[in-house]
Amino acid sequence: MTHVLALDVGGTGMKAALVAADGTPLHQARRPTGREHGPDAVVAAVLDFAADLAEEARTRHGGPPAAAGVAVPGTLDERSGTAVFSANLGWRDVPLRRLLSERLGGVPVALGHDVRSGGLAEGRIGAGRGVDRFLFVALGTGIAGAIGIGGRIEAGAHGYGGEVGHVVVRPGGPPCGCGARGCLETLASASAIGRAWAAASGDPAADAAACARAVEAGDPAAAEVWRTAVDALADGLVLCQSLLDPSTVIVGGGLAGAGETLLGPLRAAVAERLTFQVPPVIVAAALGDGAACLGAGLLARDLLDHGLLDSGLPADGPAAGGPPAQGPPPRDLPAPDPSAPDPSAPDPHGRDPLTPEVTA
């Protein structure tokens, strides 16, 4: 009876699961997100999917889910349960936690960022199982990350903690979607490697996976493209090591599919840059593209296990445009500073700092 509902909303597809108290998936399903029908239709599709899974739980698993977790891309206000902005889904200020809780008959709902949810799952039940401090780095269309500390993810004061992709590793380098130059994701994301290999190989359709295969085949031009990306990634990880000192770095996202072709040179490049820092263990992610859904289930489970039973209904801020209400602060953090900038306020520059969102 204490199963929870987990949902991961991606740019093109949604994954959902009913998860038992011991972590066993009781039921799993996938559906298209349907973003071609517009942002409101995506919200409706999310709510319908969740309602259908709750019905599945009622009819086949002994009762409705006790809580729900949903992972979404873009910028979130996790405290008010609002999906503030997503370029992929076209969302602005969607009070998703309240909408989901209402649709599911008032069950408590946790809203999480997709990469941070994936990092949470990798840290607790995946490649970082048993590790107290880790850094999860997702190398996909862009580069995103999650800082794991003591079984939770540190999202920062404004929800931008762990944005490894926007660490500047080459000042004055290639322009980034965030507005800066030389960000790590302009040099070491799967997209960046794909672009570089397409230019070097003369094949406009060449991508990062093709570059990895060419490296494995001994192509010197591919090796040069690869080395440029690995060097940038190592510079970024060394900066993270100096700041955060994680014991483990978990590398996920599509580029992690290159396996030791990536991780071997990356370990060497990191090791040769470190001076006093202790080298992190660098491992591939273990949960694949199901990590964010599993993480959403963990967020839902945490609502039950840690007594954070708050459906979000009273704590939700006013609808779009108003300031978000502050829910109860996490127990290990001081109360938020009421004079701090509104984390859900639109970016004054009118851009999404997370564009492009990482697709693993």
Ligand SMILES: [Zn+2]
């Ligand atoms: Zn950037």
